[in-house]
Amino acid sequence: AQKVTQAQTEISVVEKEDVTLDCVYETRDTTYYLFWYKQPPSGELVFLIRRNSFDEQNEISGRYSWNFQKSTSSFNFTITASQVVDSAVYFCALSEVFIQGAQKLVFGQGTRLTINP
């Protein structure tokens, strides 16, 4: 069975600090996708990134970066120079790919990130 573990339930840092959110996953599939979503207080999920299992290149997008390591089954997310607007719950998710392409997502427990001014 697939499983995503976000061991950090809550993180609180001061603005401008760097912060890394951990994500460890389990799957028997050789082909899968990994995701990160942001959920602000409004509740709407904001897509951040999708990475397929064959692409282990790290990704950087502005202040956000992701480190995908298949050897340790981890897909960690780092926010550099954090800002108050980054405060939200962040979810890591894993999907298996069905024949018709439908992707069932399994979400981690989420990490509540609070950036203090």
Next chain:
Amino acid sequence: GAVVSQHPSRVICKSGTSVKIECRSLDFQATTMFWYRQFPKQSLMLMATSNEGSKATYEQGVEKDKFLINHASLTLSTLTVTSAHPEDSSFYICSAESEGPANYEQYFGPGTRLTVT
């Protein structure tokens, strides 16, 4: 980008009544839609996978007679919570899947907050 809407955004109903939640893909056709439930401060849990023109596939532990799903067209799926009880109070989120240039893409709706009194 692709947009998914949900209606209503919030609903309060009395115990024993039924509530219908609509999920629409506004600018694309979605063969597959997913329904998730999120209890306060918890993760998203997949309830069911909805395919246009066929019966929904429910996850283990989800009562199909209580949570009726109808995917009548390629742009609309509905979730009806029948005989709602306070324990059904939750945040319900749908997602719709479309075939994009980089394989299948999944787009989330803004969610519906259901409160059963």
